[in-house]
Amino acid sequence: MLGKAVKNRIEEKTQGAKSSLDDAYKKLHDAQQKILSLQNNKVKLYQQIARIFLLESPKTTNKQIQVLVDELQEVFCHLNKRTDELEQISVNYQQKVNSLQEQVDEKMAKKIFQLENNPDYVSLFTIFKKTEESLNKESKNYQLSLEEFTQKIEEYKQNRCYNYLIERNFGKDSYKGFWIFRHLDAWVARFINFTENLKNQKTLEALIKESEQRYETIKTAHRLASEKKEKIEHDIEESLGLPQLRNDLNQTNLILENYKKQKSLTDKTLNDSLSGHSKQFNEISSKLAKLLQQQSINEVVQLTLQSNSLEDDKLIQQIPILDRKIQQVEQSLPTLKHTVEALEYTYMRFEQTLSIFIQNNIPSSYYEYNISSSKLDELLNNLLNKDIFPETIVHVLISCRTQANSNKTINWSSSKSTSMFSTTSSSKQTSWNSSSRSSSTSSNSSSGASSSSSGGSGFSSSSSTGGGGFKTTDSF
Numbered sequence: 001m002l003g004k005a006v007k008n009r010i011e012e013k014t015q016g017a018k019s020s021l022d023d024a025y026k027k028l029h030d031a032q033q034k035i036l037s038l039q040n041n042k043v044k045l046y047q048q049i050a051r052i053f054l055l056e057s058p059k060t061t062n063k064q065i066q067v068l069v070d071e072l073q074e075v076f077c078h079l080n081k082r083t084d085e086l087e088q089i090s091v092n093y094q095q096k097v098n099s100l101q102e103q104v105d106e107k108m109a110k111k112i113f114q115l116e117n118n119p120d121y122v123s124l125f126t127i128f129k130k131t132e133e134s135l136n137k138e139s140k141n142y143q144l145s146l147e148e149f150t151q152k153i154e155e156y157k158q159n160r161c162y163n164y165l166i167e168r169n170f171g172k173d174s175y176k177g178f179w180i181f182r183h184l185d186a187w188v189a190r191f192i193n194f195t196e197n198l199k200n201q202k203t204l205e206a207l208i209k210e211s212e213q214r215y216e217t218i219k220t221a222h223r224l225a226s227e228k229k230e231k232i233e234h235d236i237e238e239s240l241g242l243p244q245l246r247n248d249l250n251q252t253n254l255i256l257e258n259y260k261k262q263k264s265l266t267d268k269t270l271n272d273s274l275s276g277h278s279k280q281f282n283e284i285s286s287k288l289a290k291l292l293q294q295q296s297i298n299e300v301v302q303l304t305l306q307s308n309s310l311e312d313d314k315l316i317q318q319i320p321i322l323d324r325k326i327q328q329v330e331q332s333l334p335t336l337k338h339t340v341e342a343l344e345y346t347y348m349r350f351e352q353t354l355s356i357f358i359q360n361n362i363p364s365s366y367y368e369y370n371i372s373s374s375k376l377d378e379l380l381n382n383l384l385n386k387d388i389f390p391e392t393i394v395h396v397l398i399s400c401r402t403q404a405n406s407n408k409t410i411n412w413s414s415s416k417s418t419s420m421f422s423t424t425s426s427s428k429q430t431s432w433n434s435s436s437r438s439s440s441t442s443s444n445s446s447s448g449a450s451s452s453s454s455g456g457s458g459f460s461s462s463s464s465t466g467g468g469g470f471k472t473t474d475s476f
Contacts, residue, residue, distance in 0.1 A: 079270040086263035095422035131222035353390035
């Protein structure tokens with residue numbers, strides 16, 4: 001058998017051990033996950049029981065549980081009290097808002113009366129209204145004319161011949177050029193009617209400027225009229241104290257909205273607590289669930305009997321069932337862990353065998369082994385026996401190693417890296433004797449020397465064991 005085939009066979013055995021180990025890992029992990037899942041389900045049951053109990057909050061003789069019930073009642077009481085406080089505060093601020101609004105309305109009425117009886121203001125207001133109307137009308141006209149004139153000017157700019165003449169300063173005193181170019185420019189000007197179009201463009205630009213000036217003039221007049229009108233209004237408002245009243249009204253409205261928001265949140269928290277969905281309720285419920293887990297099952301049963309709900313009675317019946325399932329899985333854990341440890345050790349021994357064989361099979365193409373596939377499997381299966389070491393297996397394989405295409409046995413001691421397997425008089429050997437111990441006495445003097453000098457160990461049968469097998473005199 002070639003060295004590569006032996007190596008591949010050892011790798012197959014190693015991979016088989018790895019697969020078995022992975023399966024064992026998975027079974028152990030699945031068992032642990034199942035225990036965790038069952039324990040989580042058990043915790044959920046206690047949480048549901050605690051929630052049902054707290055929603056009813058009956059009196060109980062258990063002092064620790066009664067403390068949690070009282071704590072929840074204090075939460076309800078505090079939320080109710082806070083809701084009432086916020087309601088009263090909101091009512092007070094609403095009254096203040098109404099009062100301030102009445103004062104603002106009263107001052108506004110006085111402001112209007114004074115303005116209506118002020119001749120200067122009436123005159124300014126009339127001017128303001130006229131300028132406002134003029135401004136609105138002129139704004140529309142200016143926008144329409146600007147769009148129309150700008151579009152027409154853009155058409156001039158898109159004419160290449162027209163722009164060429166503009167760039168050449170045609171028709172201006174600064175226009176220069178040879179007589180031939182002047183003649184061509186004049187011909188182009190006549191062709192596109194340059195003089196008339198230039199006149200039209202200048203007219204459009206003048207109209208845009210005139211429209212803009214008219215718009216700015218009316219806009220300025222409106223702004224001045226508005227400023228004078230607003231100054232009189234501001235002076236009257238200051239004399240009446242309207243700015244301060246408006247500021248007080250705005251601030252009071254903001255405070256009122258804030259308290260209304262707080263009351264809305266408090267109402268929601270109270271409703272959530274009463275229905276078992278608030279943060280405070282969940283915190284107390286979690287405390288009660290942990291406390292229930294510390295009680296005996298009989299104590300929890302007695303506690304559930306104090307509530308009117310039948311749901312917690314059904315939930316408590318599931319806890320012993322979960323306990324039995326958890327116990328069954330936990331009982332399998334020691335066996336699974338022992339299996340994992342054993343497979344880890346086996347896999348390590350196969351890996352070690354493969355590593356030692358590779359180290360001592362160099363060059364691999366130079367050797368072949370006088371061993372059948374079945375004998376190799378039988379040899380490797382001995383690794384499952386903890387009394388046989390990987391070094392021993394490799395030693396046996398090396399003992400039957402020969403050169404490729406040769407029957408000559410290779411002396412183990414010829415390898416410089418295998419001093420641990422040297423067959424000196426002080427080393428341990430593994431032998432497969434082909435004769436019984438009783439018959440070896442007469443032939444030991446003639447054959448024993450040659451056997452020991454060869455430095456190899458072979459496959460043989462032992463009369464003491466009654467059959468062929470691997471027998472070691474000692475380990476490495």
